[in-house]
Amino acid sequence: MRTIHELTTAFAKGDASPVAVAEEYLARIGALDAKVGAYLTVTRDEALAAARAAEARYRARAPLGPLDGAPIALKDVFCTRGVRTTSGSRILDTYVPPYDATIVARLKAAGAVILGKTNMDEFAMGSSTEHSAFQLTRNPWDLARVPGGSSGGSAAAVAGGLAAGSFGTDTGGSVRQPAAFCGVVGMKPTYGRISRYGLIAFASSLDHVAPLTLDIVDTALLLGATAGHDPLDATSVDAPVPDYVAALTGSVKGLRVGVPDEYFGEGLDPEIDRAVRVAIDRLRDLGASVERVSLPTTEYGVATYYIVAPAEASSNLARYDGVKYGLRVPGKDLIDMVSRTRAAGFGAEVKRRVMLGTYALSTGYYDAYYGQAQRVRTLVRRDFEKAFERVDVLATPTTPSVAFKHGEKADPLAMYMNDVYTIPASMTGLPAISVPCGFNAAGLPIGLQLIGRTLDEATLLRAAHAYEQATPWHAKRPSLG
Amino acid sequence: MADGKYETVIGLEVHAQLATRSKMFCGCPTGFGAPPNSQTCPICQGMPGVLPVVNRTAVEYAVRTALAFGLRVNPACRFARKHYYYPDMPKNYQISQYEEPLAEEGALDVEGPDGLRRIGIQRLHLEEDVGKLVHEGDFGTAQSSLVDYNRSGMPLMETVSRPDLRSPEDAAAYLRAFRAVLVALGVCDGNMEEGSLRCDANVSLRPRGATELGVKVEIKNLNSFRNVQRALEFEVKRQSAALDKGERIVQETRLYDADRGATRSMRSKEYAHDYRYFPEPDLVPLKLDRAWIEQQRAAIPELPRARRERFVVQYGLPPSDASLLAQSRALADYCDRAVRVYAQNPKGIVNWITSEVLREVDAADEVAVTNFQIPPENLAGLVKLIDDGTISGKIAKDVFARMLTSGEDAATIVKREGLTQMADPGALGSLVDQAIAGNPKAVADFKAGKTAAAKALVGQVMKASGGKANPAMVDRLVQEKLSRS
Structure with missing residues (x-):
């Protein structure tokens, strides 16, 4: 299982062929994805055409850059021109977008070979990919367990060697949590760092495009190729994109690492607690200084998130009415058609959140719910600002538990609590990364989360890279046969 | 109510x-x-x-x-x-x-x-x-x-x-x-x-x-x-x-x-x-x-109320005419452009706009006003020809009608069609003499105190001149010659 940078370096040297590599991945998907269930759509023809074009460029010694020919997978939440895009929902079962998302256009422009579209919780609502309308996805480390979610298909594809890298979206932890569960790297950059244009919206103020990779160099490459201002996204940040690979110096000397007390309390699996503390010790051994900090508003994160995200979702999902595209269930009149379409097209979790959000935005409740949640959000942001006066990065567990079994968390609240450590960075828009930091006794991966300052992805990547290079975890791979 | x-x-x-x-x-x-x-x-x-x-x-x-x-x-x-x-x-x-x-x-x-x-x-x-x-x-x-x-x-x-x-x-x-x-x-x-x-x-x-x-x-x-x-x-x-x-x-x-x-x-x-x-x-x-x-404030053009007031003060227009023009940007622009070419008689220009131009186009139809066949500069030229005595008001209406179809300016039409007003006392005088000689009844009526009879003679002269005679001058000559005869 090779990383993107290993593959494209080999392409450049002529030691490997983009077409042969694409065929290898497609063959592996054909042989193994029945077990994993990572892909909803495999775009074989498009992938091979892109690989052939890349190969021609390498032969002409004019590759497009370090992603040229890299076989990657995309969460089925990104619109791909001419390729079915479902967002994991029955209501978009047959939807074929007429345009490419900005992220897709930028990846194509960088020469990436898109292998297909990966499974996800419906409209990115979930933490296990069990809320997909189409299929279960299995964790390559233990097929009886979930890969996490909502970007479970993208994480499982990378962990299982069914793609060299992938993109997901992270709204409350939907890339970092599956990265932790599947033992890969997942990074949510600063809000607005990567354009959201063409990403099927769940919660607009929380949605982040986020790469999943086998190592930190690959994360730096994917981030560098896709970050930057987009005139089509008014919330995208207009700031220069640094050379993230050049930022990977291998050193954390003088780096100040904060450890927030609130992330190591009740509900945290003791094996994860231990692994993360060992990882923090490792950072100290490498030259970082470590100190305790406090983020007192942490306990309000989940509650606040579950007002803001459903409220925005109830609005964003209003367009699925059977009038213009996707599923339509006929009715006796317009209202009846819309009701029947949405009743048949949305799954239970989506309906639950649409109802929650509709209620939170209703006249008379707006200020008490949505208004109050936005005020709490400001307080959470202040907590972080205060902590970042003293430290450069925060180190926490990514998840309170390791990957759970399918069906284990049937209670929505138990499922929601799985995002307790990832939600604060989502709510504040701060960059955060999950890197593998060990395994529990049963051999399931554990993730270390690092949270950084706004737009300071370079420092996060440098810290994560130094840690990765000093530990064996990123080299361990599951065996799928 | x-x-x-x-x-x-x-x-x-x-x-x-x-x-x-x-x-x-x-x-x-x-x-x-x-x-x-x-x-x-x-x-x-x-x-x-x-x-x-x-x-x-x-x-x-x-x-x-x-x-x-x-x-x-x-x-x-x-x-x-x-x-x-x-x-x-x-x-x-x-x-x-x-x-x-x-x-x-x-x-x-x-x-x-x-x-x-x-x-x-x-x-x-x-x-x-x-x-x-x-x-x-x-x-x-x-x-x-x-x-x-x-x-x-x-x-x-x-x-x-x-x-x-x-x-x-x-x-x-x-x-x-x-x-x-x-x-x-x-x-x-x-x-x-x-x-x-x-x-x-x-x-x-x-x-x-x-x-x-x-x-x-x-x-x-x-x-x-x-x-x-x-x-x-x-x-x-x-x-x-x-x-x-x-x-x-x-x-x-x-x-x-x-x-x-x-x-x-x-x-x-x-x-x-x-x-x-x-x-x-x-x-x-x-x-x-x-x-x-x-x-953005600096980019705001003159607004209708200010324009209306300027029309009253600068052009001496009655408020009702000023309001009518100022309600339509195109019409007000038309007026301003005409006056810029011929500033001596803004009231005359506005009279032509409100009577003749608005007979042809709807004041509210900005596009039609803007694209009107007679450009404001040409209307100004027409008014100037009336004011300097080159053509009579009556002839001017004919010239206006020709301007509508041909798009030419007034001076060109007047020159080609020979519509210049006759204001030579000698030439007009002989036309008056002919009229008096040919209408003994009218002369008798005038002498009997029917002053209106002079009007008939003026009409004869105007007709004989093909409408080109200066009406005021004809009127004066008829009065003079009748009193003397």
Whole structure:
């Protein structure tokens, strides 16, 4: 299982062929994805055409850059021109977008070979990919367990060697949590760092495009190729994109690492607690200084998130009415058609959140719910600002538990609590990364989360890279046969 | 209803489509009358994944309008989502502004029968338009409907007046003055038939002398000045008849049916929405820099009221003519251009505009005025030829008619057709002599004291000259020669 940078370096040297590599991945998907269930759509023809074009460029010694020919997978939440895009929902079962998302256009422009579209919780609502309308996805480390979610298909594809890298979206932890569960790297950059244009919206103020990779160099490459201002996204940040690979110096000397007390309390699996503390010790051994900090508003994160995200979702999902595209269930009149379409097209979790959000935005409740949640959000942001006066990065567990079994968390609240450590960075828009930091006794991966300052992805990547290079975890791979 | 026992209270909400080249939140063109759904893209069709981006020109236009009405432009404003389900609205929410509009608190001075009245304007905000439903058959029985999203996402500027209007005529006058300002600013073409300007009215009655407002009724679908006035007249009558009978007015939305000349209730339940407004998360707050706002102020051209006053002072026009011209930007521009070429007689020029030019084109049709066959410079040339005695007023009308068809200037036509006025006393004198010699009866009548007989002789001379004789000179010569003979 090779990383993107290993593959494209080999392409450049002529030691490997983009077409042969694409065929290898497609063959592996054909042989193994029945077990994993990572892909909803495999775009074989498009992938091979892109690989052939890349190969021609390498032969002409004019590759497009370090992603040229890299076989990657995309969460089925990104619109791909001419390729079915479902967002994991029955209501978009047959939807074929007429345009490419900005992220897709930028990846194509960088020469990436898109292998297909990966499974996800419906409209990115979930933490296990069990809320997909189409299929279960299995964790390559233990097929009886979930890969996490909502970007479970993208994480499982990378962990299982069914793609060299992938993109997901992270709204409350939907890339970092599956990265932790599947033992890969997942990074949510600063809000607005990567354009959201063409990403099927769940919660607009929380949605982040986020790469999943086998190592930190690959994360730096994917981030560098896709970050930057987009005139089509008014919330995208207009700031220069640094050379993230050049930022990977291998050193954390003088780096100040904060450890927030609130992330190591009740509900945290003791094996994860231990692994993360060992990882923090490792950072100290490498030259970082470590100190305790406090983020007192942490306990309000989940509650606040579950007002803001459903409220925005109830609005964003209003367009699925059977009038213009996707599923339509006929009715006796317009209202009846819309009701029947949405009743048949949305799954239970989506309906639950649409109802929650509709209620939170209703006249008379707006200020008490949505208004109050936005005020709490400001307080959470202040907590972080205060902590970042003293430290450069925060180190926490990514998840309170390791990957759970399918069906284990049937209670929505138990499922929601799985995002307790990832939600604060989502709510504040701060960059955060999950890197593998060990395994529990049963051999399931554990993730270390690092949270950084706004737009300071370079420092996060440098810290994560130094840690990765000093530990064996990123080299361990599951065996799928 | 100035003499009735009720006072009428009216407020208007005007939706103006801004004359930008592209839509409010996407790059689609804004032309009128294109084939259905030909001016659409994933954004204005509400496809999954799309995002809005604010049209800067629309913001400029809105800010200029706000400044023209003396509204306070908020240094930061926000867009908000307004939710309801309707198939002409592709996202099932409209991007509008709610708690933080672009501008607040201004006024428009409206000329009424009792002089100038200041009508308050409460707020001005930007929003996107919705598409159009085309029902296959009659609305009530149609088995299917089609949607045209060409209009979806068109930039709209909504302006809400204070309830300061006191009669249907007032409301129509407000709308006319409002339209004139928008057209003068160049931010809206003001075309009500094509829906560039749409109006909803809130109307209530209260006992004369009362300070509390009565129950208001909203009337929708007012798409011409005439409809605004007629709908309000109907509604005032309906409400006052109801109040006379001791009935209560129900707060509701009514639709104006222009064919029946009546308003009818829209089922209130269907329209009792909870819009669930919340700040549009896909757009950042719009921050307007003070210096930029001042640049917009500097870009405001002369507005109708100022222009009217200038016409009175500078051109010496009667106020009624000045108002007529100033209400139409194109007409006022026409006048100014003509006077620039020939400044000696602005009144003469305006007389030709109000009598002859407006016989040919509708004053409200800005495009027709702008494209009028006789350019203002040529009209000025015609007036100058009359003033310097080259042609008579009568001949001038013929020349005007030729200018309309040929597009030539007056001097060219006069020269080619030999229409120059005869003002040579010798030549005219011999024509007069011939007339006197040939009409002994008229001469006798004149001598008998019938002074009107001289007119017949003048007419003879004019006829003999082919209309080219200077009438005043002929008149003088006839009088002289008759007295002497």
